[in-house]
Amino acid sequence: MRPPTADAAGRERLGLMPAPLRIAIPIHSFEPGGVERVALNLASAWRAAGHDVRVVLGRDEGADRSRAPCDLDYWSLPSRISTAAFETLWMMWCLFRYLRREDTDVVFCAGNTYAVVCVVMRLLIRRRCPPVLVKISNDLYRCDLPPGYRHLYHLWLKVQRAMLDRFVALAGPMNREIVETLGITPDRVVTICDPALTAERFAKLSGIPREQAAPLHRGLRFLAVGRLARQKNLPLLIRAFVGGSHASDTLTIVGDGAERGKLEALVAALAMQDRVTFAGHVVDPDPFYRRADFLLMSSDYEGVPAVAIEAIAAGLPVIATDCSSSMKTLLGHGSRGVLVPVGDVSALAAAIGKAGRIPRLDAASRSYAETFTIECAARKYLAAMRSLAARPRQEPGSISRRAAASVASGVPPASTRCQSDKSPSA
Incomplete structure (x- = not known):
């Protein structure tokens, strides 16, 4: 276990220089994927800037294992069986175990795929759950879905709105998309161009x-x-x-x-x-x-x-x-x-x-x-995480009540991008 340090909010109150951030990043495995590749590159940049970064792995395997940055600190739980078939459930268990034992200032949710993992952490750990910064890696309007499925998907987005803390748009037009579909105030969204390249x-x-x-x-x-x-x-x-x-x-x-x-x-x-x-x-x-x-x-x-x-x-x-x-x-x-x-x-x-x-x-x-370079994005992500780490954590129960109220309030209006309720044919 890492030695405890005063959290960001406490150091700020004392007028001290901010401590290095303790960042946890859940990643399923080293199987090829743009979300995971960008997350690992960002993690390397944050570590180089002096921050304490842990990549919480579901499986320490995958086709891109040889490409993974060797300077990072990887944490995983051993398993006697392959967890690939239920990787999301296993990821939840791994991140839960990690957050219960390690002091963490912020969780970086590298893409929409991991949002369910972070929502479950908020439900399980409640006040002890660190704030979550979510990178929105996919379209939220989802005009490809039939109307019924799209309605359910937008309900799920409203759960994320209530349970997670701040959201990252990967380009200017996505900022409005996130505000509209999640029904949040603009101050909960920060635009950071997708760091696809070094x-x-x-x-x-x-x-x-x-x-x-x-x-x-x-x-x-x-x-x-x-x-x-x-x-x-x-x-x-x-x-x-x-x-x-x-x-x-x-x-x-x-x-x-x-x-x-x-x-x-x-x-x-x-x-x-x-x-x-x-x-x-x-x-x-x-x-x-x-x-x-x-x-x-x-x-x-x-x-x-x-x-x-x-x-x-x-x-x-x-x-x-x-x-x-x-x-x-x-x-x-x-x-x-x-x-x-x-x-x-x-x-x-x-x-x-x-x-x-x-x-x-x-x-x-x-x-x-x-x-769209890592060098441009890494500093902006750190600033967003620093502001989250300095905020007081939610009281127990407040998030779940807010989530219930959020879902009950309905879904955002259909986007003008969804001109038809017919699913496009493949």
Whole structure:
């Protein structure tokens, strides 16, 4: 157990210099995922700044284990059986055990996936539960859901509003989205651009040379990068590529996941094996950015997708579904790529067919990605956590009563982004 120190509020009252923050970060495992990768990079930056950071692991394993920062302090509970099948329940138990034994100033909830873990901590530990800073990593409007499911999802958001403390928007447009869907005051939201890159990696990607016009001597090379998961709606992407691409164009899909078998079967059924390649999970995707001409995205929902930021830094125009309130800003309202409606295979196919007409990214467009670096974000996160740690903790029972009242008050109005109650087809 770490030696106890005066908490941030106590030191502030005494007029002392603030102590290093004691930060806990729950992470399921080292399986590939943008939320986890960004959290570990932030943790390294906070540790380098002198703070006491613990990564509370559900499983000390995963395909990205070798890429995990070696300077971090990892904490986990041993288990005689694999916990992968019930990783969320196991994560709750691990974080509960950790918070019961270790003094912690703030819990950093790295993405929406971990919100349920942090809500359960607040219910179990109550007053002893440290304040929670939540990074909103996905779209909250969720127009992809049928109306009934969307209603339930918005009820769940209101529980988070009552139980958790402060929320991070990953880009300016997300700030309004969080305020509207959670029904909170603006002071409970802080905007910190998604730290998808380090300064070093931005320099590497932005140094990739690019042709200034569509190549005449070969077909276009399209790239998709990410987990092969349902959220990404890759069947739609594959069908759009088949419908809109020219005979000499190719598509490379980088990533792995539960959907891979179905996707490979779809490519085989469409007789596209010679033009669609599955690269699998790779440690370093940058060579694929170097060889590609365009990035394709077909997600049903996202937060601020790191892959789009990486592509912009590498000089790739992005052709994507309008899967987030931040996408228009991210793509510079057309200067860095093209947006099509979510779930619209015909519109995505048409954009792929006209890709040769999309302007290439100049140096100014590529420099936009520099906004999304760990170095810029780490300091802002620390300031937000410092202000949370200085606040008095809730009295026992106050949160649960507030949660009940919150849920009873209903759900926020439907977003203007949800123009239809029909779920987009894959």
